[in-house]
Amino acid sequence: xxxxxxGAAVLACSVSAFGLGSALPAQETQTVPAExxxxxxxxxxxxxxxxxxxxxxxxxxATMTPFGPQAALPQHCLVEGMLNRxxxxxxxxxxxxxxxxxxxxxxGRYLLMGGxxxxxxxxxxxxxxxxxxxxxxxxGFAVASHDSGHKGEVFDASFQADQRAALDFxxxxxxxxxxxxxxxxxxxxxxxxxxxxMTGCSTGGREGMLASQRYxxxxxxxxxxAPAMRPGHSNLAIEWAQVLLNRTQAAGVTTPAGFSSAERxxxxxxxxxxCDGADGRVDGMIFNVEACRNFDARALACAPGQVTDxxxxxLAPEKAEALAQxxxxxxxxxxxxxxxxxxxxxxxxYAGPGLPGYIPSGAPxxxxxxxxxxxxxxxxxxxxxxxxxxGRLTDTAYWTNLSTFLRxxxxxxxxxxxxxxxxxxxxTWEYFQRAREANGAAAWDDAARFYMVPGMLHCSGxxxxxxxxxxxxxxxxxxxxxxxxxxxxRRSDGAAGERPLCAHPAYxxxxxxxxxxxxxxxxxxxxx
Numbered sequence: 001x002x003x004x005x006x007g008a009a010v011l012a013c014s015v016s017a018f019g020l021g022s023a024l025p026a027q028e029t030q031t032v033p034a035e036x037x038x039x040x041x042x043x044x045x046x047x048x049x050x051x052x053x054x055x056x057x058x059x060x061x062a063t064m065t066p067f068g069p070q071a072a073l074p075q076h077c078l079v080e081g082m083l084n085r086x087x088x089x090x091x092x093x094x095x096x097x098x099x100x101x102x103x104x105x106x107x108g109r110y111l112l113m114g115g116x117x118x119x120x121x122x123x124x125x126x127x128x129x130x131x132x133x134x135x136x137x138x139x140g141f142a143v144a145s146h147d148s149g150h151k152g153e154v155f156d157a158s159f160q161a162d163q164r165a166a167l168d169f170x171x172x173x174x175x176x177x178x179x180x181x182x183x184x185x186x187x188x189x190x191x192x193x194x195x196x197x198m199t200g201c202s203t204g205g206r207e208g209m210l211a212s213q214r215y216x217x218x219x220x221x222x223x224x225x226a227p228a229m230r231p232g233h234s235n236l237a238i239e240w241a242q243v244l245l246n247r248t249q250a251a252g253v254t255t256p257a258g259f260s261s262a263e264r265x266x267x268x269x270x271x272x273x274x275c276d277g278a279d280g281r282v283d284g285m286i287f288n289v290e291a292c293r294n295f296d297a298r299a300l301a302c303a304p305g306q307v308t309d310x311x312x313x314x315l316a317p318e319k320a321e322a323l324a325q326x327x328x329x330x331x332x333x334x335x336x337x338x339x340x341x342x343x344x345x346x347x348x349x350y351a352g353p354g355l356p357g358y359i360p361s362g363a364p365x366x367x368x369x370x371x372x373x374x375x376x377x378x379x380x381x382x383x384x385x386x387x388x389x390x391g392r393l394t395d396t397a398y399w400t401n402l403s404t405f406l407r408x409x410x411x412x413x414x415x416x417x418x419x420x421x422x423x424x425x426x427x428t429w430e431y432f433q434r435a436r437e438a439n440g441a442a443a444w445d446d447a448a449r450f451y452m453v454p455g456m457l458h459c460s461g462x463x464x465x466x467x468x469x470x471x472x473x474x475x476x477x478x479x480x481x482x483x484x485x486x487x488x489x490r491r492s493d494g495a496a497g498e499r500p501l502c503a504h505p506a507y508x509x510x511x512x513x514x515x516x517x518x519x520x521x522x523x524x525x526x527x528x
Contacts, residue, residue, distance in 0.1 A: 029140060030189060031105045037077035037188075049180055053080040057101075071134040073126065077102040077188065083180055088162035096173050098146040100181045101125040102188050107140030109475070110185060110193035112178050112219075114200015114207045117155055119148035119169060129199040129459075130223045130415065132469030133490075139471070142193060144181035148173045160390050170393040174198075174207050175215050195479060199471060201225030201459040202422075205414075209396035212412055216405035221474040224414045226423055226459050229397040229431065232385035234423050237339040240378060241326040242371045245360045248318040256370035258362025259319075262310030264349035267323070267359065269313065270300050271344060278526075280510035285463065286345055287499070288507045289418055289425075289452045290526040295344040297324040323359070329424075333379050340427040347419020347455050347462040355458055358421045397431055400438035406447050411477045413449045413470050413484070415501075417456030425452060429504065449484055450504045465489035465499045488518045 037056045060073040078101055085095035099122050111127045113136075125145040127136025137143045149168025150159035160166040168176070178196070186192040198219045200208045205227030211218050228234075245257040259267070275292035276282045286292050298321060302314035315323070327348075330338040342348075342358055350357035362370050385391060405412070414432055416425035429450060436444040455464035468489040476482045487501040497516040500508045502523035513520035 029105050029107050030191075032189060034075070034077075034104060037102075049081060049083055049184075050085060051079060051081045051184070054078070055080075070126075070128070071138040073135075073137055074103045074105060074140075076104060076137060078125075079181075079184060079188075081184075083176055084164075086164075088159075088165060090158075090161050092159075092162070094150055094159070094162060094165050096146055096149045096168055096177055097122050097151070098144060098177050098181060099125045100145075100184055101137050101143045102185060103137060103140055103142065105140060106142060106189055108194040109141045110182055110196045111136040111141040111143045111471075112174070112181075112196075112198045113143060113145040114198065114202075114204020115146070115148055116201075116203050118152070118157055118159075119146075119203065120150055120152035120154060120156060120159070122147045127199060127471075129201050129204065130225060130413075130468065130470040131199070132467060132472075134469065136197075136199070136471060141197070142181075142185045142189075144177060146173060146177045166390050167393075170390055171210050171214060174211050175218065178215075178218055195220045195475075197221045197223075197471070197474065197478075199223040199225075201227075203228050205229075206394065206396050208412075210394075212402055212405050212410075213396060213399040216402065216410070217408065219410060220408075221411045221478045222413070223470045223474055224412065226416050226420050226425075227396065227414075227428060228394075228423060229428070230391075230395045231423070232388060232391045232395070233339045233382075234427070236378070236381055236385060237330050237342075237424075238422075239371055239381075240330045240338075240376055241358070242360045243373055243376045244322045244326055245319070246372060246374050248316065248322050254372055256362040256372045257360065258370075259349070259359050260310055261351070263315055263319070264310075264351065264359065266300055266310050266313055266315055267297075267349050268346065270297075271295065271346060275344065279507055280521075281515060283515070284346060285455050286418070287454050288509070288526055289343060289345070289454065290505050290507075292344045293341075295327075297327065326360075327358075330378055332382060338378060338382055340424050340430060342424050343418050343426050345418040345454060347417075347457055347464070348421075350419065350421070350457065350462060354461060355421045357419065357457075397427070400431070400435040402435060402439055403443075406439060406443050409447075409478070411447050411474055413451070413474055415451040415453055415468075415470065417458060417460075417462065417464065417466070418452050418454045419456060419462050419464070420458045422458045446483075451487070451501045452504045452507075453489070453501070460492060465491055465497070467492040468501055 055078045057076050057078050059075045062072040063070045080099050083096040088094040123145045125143040127143040150165045196219050198208050205224040206229050208222045208224040209227050249257050275286045278291035279287035300315045301317040301320035302308045306312045308316035327342045329341045348357045348359050416428045418425050432450045455462045456466045460466045473484040488498050489501050490498045498518045500518045506523040506525050508521035509524040511522050
């Protein structure tokens with residue numbers, strides 16, 4: 001049976017009713033009886049919001065998933081529903097599907113999970129992003145997740161034929177779902193959430209950026225990972241990189257070019273020589289990210305007479321030149337950068353399962369078969385990207401005025417894997433710096449942090465310390481005024497070792513002692 005509440009009742013809920021409230025001490029919680037899971041939802045009337053199910057979920061033990069350990073989950077009421085169910089222009093059913101997990105022991109906080117890809121499905125509302133070995137639900141948050149307004153495969157863009165579905169994906173679903181699910185949480189607990197947070201990576205990171213930019217009253221704190229803030233440009237840069245490499249092949253070759261394992265080893269060795277020790281320790285990882293900005297790929301070129309297949313420890317000169325251009329980033333005919341530079345890191349040669357490293361492999365990637373072409377009209381392709389209506393609305397790389405968000409005392413934390421093969425960590429860092437200039441250094445430094453994660457691929461994975469808790473320090477910062485300090489990162493695969501995360505451009509410098517302990521490193525600013 002579906003239960004409805006009129007849309008006006010949900011959407012007219014003022015943000016102030018669910019916005020900044022009194023700080024909630026960590027130990028203050030509310031426990032509600034299990035029977036409320038069904039009864040509270042039965043109180044709803046007819047209208048815009050449908051609750052299709054409310055199920056009491058028993059506590060679940062910790063498990064290991066393909067994405068790393070999943071913390072034990074508490075007993076909670078799982079509410080499933082739909083906002084604005086309707087038939088679209090293409091005859092398909094649309095509406096924003098959502099799930100809301102309401103722990104019976106609640107800490108008074110709400111968290112919205114960001115999505116991924118083009119969304120189209122509802123992820124379990126646990127809130128695992130940037131929560132270390134735990135998740136927001138296990139910490140006592142009420143957690144909401146949604147499909148952004150349509151059903152479909154992760155990169156199926158056919159929903160964009162429907163105007164409302166395209167708008168919901170681009171921006172409005174974040175606002176609409178947050179107001180509706182906070183209203184439901186208030187109905188369940190008898191009081192509204194006292195603080196509201198959001199975490200997400202990739203598309204979820206982009207959604208976090210748009211929340212801070214377009215709905216500044218909505219959240220008290222946001223964690224943004226590897227945001228898909230202008231994917232049209234980054235996808236074009238990936239296509240251009242493959243074309244450059246294809247041009248290094250002999251005329252008549254019609255298969256996509258790639259780097260062999262021997263050639264990848266040449267790049268790895270060059271990175272180790274120039275960059276690895278700049279963080280105080282040679283360990284196959286580059287923590288001093290800024291020290292590797294000027295890595296010279298052209299220095300890897302073979303001298304005349306050397307074997308150029310990588311076996312001699314060098315690259316064919318044309319491949320070394322292509323590599324230098326690829327990582328510098330594409331430019332328009334006028335010379336203006338089309339996309340930003342790509343950071344040099346140990347993961348750029350990655351050729352394992354999932355997304356490859358940034359160096360083209362010649363194998364199929366996330367966009368289908370690798371491009372075998374040798375020509376690309378960058379200006380024409382850029383014009384197509386910039387005139388894409390949905391792309392222009394979803395891009396979050398440009399708006400930097402966060403004055404209302406900051407004035408409320410809200411906080412924002414960014415993180416990005418340095419070896420991300422999809423979106424350049426430098427692009428996100430450059431946005432961070434533009435926002436600092438636009439809002440003033442004092443206000444920005446009091447509210448924002450950026451963390452580079454060396455070796456990490458897109459959102460996780462790679463040879464990296466890719467599991468860390470930014471959510472807990474964000475809560476402390478918002479509610480108790482304590483700025484982040486001493487964040488420790490570990491490996492999601494359970495391997496031993498840890499490193500501190502340092503607010504970029506600082507990096508963890510080895511100072512002596514057990515190299516597997518975070519205490520053996522101190523955060524330093526790069527020299528020069």
